Amino acid sequence: MLKRRTTGSVVCPSCGSLVGVRDRSCYTCGRANPGLWGFGPALRQFAGDFAFAPLVLGACVVVWLTTLLMSGSAIGRGGLFSMLQPSTDVMIVFGASGSFPVFRLGRWWTVLTAGWLHAGLLHIGMNMYWLWQMGPAISELFGPARTMIIYILGGVAGFTVSSLAGAYLPDLPFLQAGQLTLGASAPLFGLIGALYHYGRVGSSAARHVATSVMIQAVIFGLLVPRIDNYAHLGGFAGGYLTSAFLDPLTRERGDHMIVAAVLVAATVAAFIVSIVTGISLMR
Numbered sequence: 686m687l688k689r690r691t692t693g694s695v696v697c698p699s700c701g702s703l704v705g706v707r708d709r710s711c712y713t714c715g716r717a718n719p720g721l722w723g724f725g726p727a728l729r730q731f732a733g734d735f736a737f738a739p740l741v742l743g744a745c746v747v748v749w750l751t752t753l754l755m756s757g758s759a760i761g762r763g764g765l766f767s768m769l770q771p772s773t774d775v776m777i778v779f780g781a782s783g784s785f786p787v788f789r790l791g792r793w794w795t796v797l798t799a800g801w802l803h804a805g806l807l808h809i810g811m812n813m814y815w816l817w818q819m820g821p822a823i824s825e826l827f828g829p830a831r832t833m834i835i836y837i838l839g840g841v842a843g844f845t846v847s848s849l850a851g852a853y854l855p856d857l858p859f860l861q862a863g864q865l866t867l868g869a870s871a872p873l874f875g876l877i878g879a880l881y882h883y884g885r886v887g888s889s890a891a892r893h894v895a896t897s898v899m900i901q902a903v904i905f906g907l908l909v910p911r912i913d914n915y916a917h918l919g920g921f922a923g924g925y926l927t928s929a930f931l932d933p934l935t936r937e938r939g940d941h942m943i944v945a946a947v948l949v950a951a952t953v954a955a956f957i958v959s960i961v962t963g964i965s966l967m968r
């Protein structure tokens with residue numbers, strides 16, 4: 686658990702210089718309370734231990750199994766796309782996003798929850814395979830905390846764009862916006878956007894990988910029905926901009942861990958609000 690340190694020196698979460706754990710401010714960058722009340726070292730340890738891809742995969746599988754259990758006899762069975770699909774009601778209760786929940790029901794926080802929900806075995810299988818392909822490498826390039834920030838904000842951007850498009854844009858060819866949208870591909874496109882940004886400022890190898898993943902994803906998105914290309918577009922833009930803001934060529938700092946923890950807590954809070962208000966919606 687989080688152990689508190691009261692003596693010696695720690696690393697400043699803002700600039701990385703050594704500071705006394707009880708110092709009021711950092712001599713190098715001026716940050717107040719650089720020792721985080723003595724919890725800085727424990728936080729660093731925790732950040733170093735957490736692995737991005739297994740955490741996201743585990744959370745997605747647990748959420749999917751829970752939505753399946755809640756669906757009871759309404760689980761989808763027919764066809765490749767609806768095999769083991771939770772019922773639409775349950776997906777809305779748990780926080781599916783899109784123009785219907787966001788604009789008709791006022792459930793704006795679903796932009797945080799939808800990326801952790803999946804509509805069937807094939808859907809979650811494809812996304813988790815993709816996560817497993819890209820997650821570990823991106824986590825190594827950006828650091829696990831910054832990867833989590835990019836992942837969550839990429840998802841928020843993707844589902845915001847998709848919901849806006851569903852509400853205000855008429856259906857364009859190939860870009861059909863759904864009333865209801867969910868799945869990890871929006872935040873995964875955030876990772877692709879970040880990798881593409883990294884490729885522009887850092888390594889050309891990363892750019893090649895990002896470009897080839899992007900081309901595959903775009904072809905896939907245009908060929909396979911029911912793919913939410915607006916969410917992919919928004920996710921990519923969100924990931925690109927977040928990466929530009931975080932500057933992946935600098936080292937990951939303790940502050941990134943705090944931001945990542947706040948975003949994860951906001952996501953958990955959004956799930957609680959979704960389920961509590963969603964259940965009364967269904968009555």
Ligand SMILES: [Zn+2]
Binds near residue numbers: 702711714715719
């Ligand atoms: Zn400092």
